Amino acid sequence: xxxxxxxxxxxxxxxxxxxxxxxxxxxxxxxxxxxxxxxxxxxxxxxxxxxxxxxxxxxxxxxxxxxxxxxxxxxxxxxxxxxxxxxxxxxxxxxxxxxxxxxxxxxxxxxxxxxxxxxxxxxxxxxxxxxxxxxxxxxxxxxxxxxxxxxxxxxxxxxxxxxxxxxxxxxxxxxxxxxxxxxxxxxxxxxxxxxxxxxxxxxxxxxxxxxxxxxxxxxxxxxxxxxxxxxxxxxxxxxxxxxxxxxxxxxxxxxxxxxxxxxxxxxxxxxxxxxxxxxxxxxxxxxxxxxxxxxxxxx
Amino acid sequence: xxxxxxxxxxxxxxxxxxxxxxxxxxxxxxxxxxxxxxxxxxxxxxxxxxxxxxxxxxxxxxxxxxxxxxxxxxxxxxxxxxxxxxxxxxxxxxxxxxxxxxxxxxxxxxxxxxxxxxxxxxxxxxxxxxxxx
Numbered sequence: 154x155x156x157x158x159x160x161x162x163x164x165x166x167x168x169x170x171x172x173x174x175x176x177x178x179x180x181x182x183x184x185x186x187x188x189x190x191x192x193x194x195x196x197x198x199x200x201x202x203x204x205x206x207x208x209x210x211x212x213x214x215x216x217x218x219x220x221x222x223x224x225x226x227x228x229x230x231x232x233x234x235x236x237x238x239x240x241x242x243x244x245x246x247x248x249x250x251x252x253x254x255x256x257x258x259x260x261x262x263x264x265x266x267x268x269x270x271x272x273x274x275x276x277x278x279x280x281x282x283x284x285x286x287x288x289x290x291x292x293x294x295x296x297x298x299x300x301x302x303x304x305x306x307x308x309x310x311x312x313x314x315x316x317x318x319x320x321x322x323x324x325x326x327x328x329x330x331x332x333x334x335x336x337x338x339x340x341x342x343x344x345x346x347x348x349x350x351x352x353x354x355x356x357x358x359x360x361x362x363x364x365x366x367x368x369x370x371x372x373x374x375x376x377x378x379x380x381x382x383x384x385x386x387x388x389x390x391x392x393x394x395x396x397x398x399x400x401x402x403x404x405x406x407x408x409x410x411x412x413x414x415x416x417x418x419x420x421x422x423x424x425x426x427x428x429x430x431x432x433x434x435x436x437x438x439x440x441x442x443x444x445x446x447x448x449x450x451x452x
Numbered sequence: 453x454x455x456x457x458x459x460x461x462x463x464x465x466x467x468x469x470x471x472x473x474x475x476x477x478x479x480x481x482x483x484x485x486x487x488x489x490x491x492x493x494x495x496x497x498x499x500x501x502x503x504x505x506x507x508x509x510x511x512x513x514x515x516x517x518x519x520x521x522x523x524x525x526x527x528x529x530x531x532x533x534x535x536x537x538x539x540x541x542x543x544x545x546x547x548x549x550x551x552x553x554x555x556x557x558x559x560x561x562x563x564x565x566x567x568x569x570x571x572x573x574x575x576x577x578x579x580x581x582x583x584x585x
Contacts, residue, residue, distance in 0.1 A: 267480065278560070363478030366477060373479075376478065377507060401507045402505060403478070403479075
């Protein structure tokens with residue numbers, strides 16, 4: 154009988170390890186550096202990184218501002234029901250939003266002492282999971298080298314936000330009015346529930362894991378993070394992004410910041426494989442003295 | 453019935469391992485730490501410490517299992533990345549002991565960060581090494 158118990162136990166653990174751990178292991182094994190991606194990110198953080206209402210996305214390539222018109226912007230495009238369209242203005246017009254939100258925090262951010270120390274450490278040790286192709290929730294999702302594409306599907310009551318570079322994955326914002334599920338399993342993007350308040354899309358996010366940095370600068374967070382976003386397309390070319398961070402695990406109070414993203418007419422989501430073309434081991438391990446690759450869990 | 457119970461335990465253990473493997477960028481002490489302690493390089497005892505940050509304090513247990521020891525105090529002085537731990541349990545001989553550990557957190561940005569330092573209880577002066585796994 155005990156033999157059967159051992160066999161069943163081993164089989165279950167092995168199966169779980171294969172299904173849940175092996176994919177991330179295999180994925181990370183393929184990553185050999187990301188100089189191309191990281192270099193673009195630095196460019197794409199914009200002139201006003203960390204400043205309220207900063208204008209991001211002046212990086213080169215597809216994330217740049219080369220397509221931005223000098224003429225006054227057209228008005229905010231709208232759906233037939235009157236809500237602003239925060240993605241492509243029409244099915245025929247393609248485009249993406251340039252990067253924003255390099256640093257959420259500033260001198261007034263109410264860090265807990267450990268969070269401030271960790272933030273300061275990260276400023277000098279860029280050991281960020283995003284550089285190893287891990288998804289990054291919160292504002293960090295908008296700091297990918299080629300911007301982000303927002304796809305609205307009113308019929309399905311969902312909005313998708315696609316990272317074009319970086320992990321090349323997506324977040325779903327549920328617009329069906331249902332609350333967050335109970336007992337969420339923490340994840341990189343958490344659970345996003347959106348609704349309209351006038352011309353602003355308000356998105357309530359919770360259920361994050363601690364496997365990512367909340368912004369490019371390294372603001373820490375815990376699984377207690379409750380993250381409220383407000384997207385307002387103030388005109389055709391501008392998406393105002395306001396965020397309120399509520400994380401009693403890492404901060405002594407609630408705090409906010411805001412940024413702007415610029416519309417890049419023309420580009421849309423294209424194939425991007427994070428594992429390829431990864432030439433920056435320094436960015437993978439920062440200036441840490443060593444990295445142990447004997448573990449099946451990739452750091 | 454016994455098989456079902458074993459299946460459930462294994463399932464939960466597997467899930468716990470998987471979920472804890474993702475949590476890596478929050479409070480630096482959060483996670484499961486493996487290592488050993490001892491008075492010499494040859495005389496080592498296995499040491500596992502599981503810690504979590506509840507927003508105000510670090511909680512956790514030493515050597516999870518039937519003989520686990522709850523952590524009484526665990527702190528991290530982030531100005532020096534200095535780790536301090538206290539716990540009341542039993543030593544290898546089954547005698548009541550007050551464990552006091554002081555160490556330094558290193559490789560802070562790494563998933564596999566480490567803590568090394570002293571591990572004292574009773575009259576025993578030992579050292580310890582832990583690696584977050």
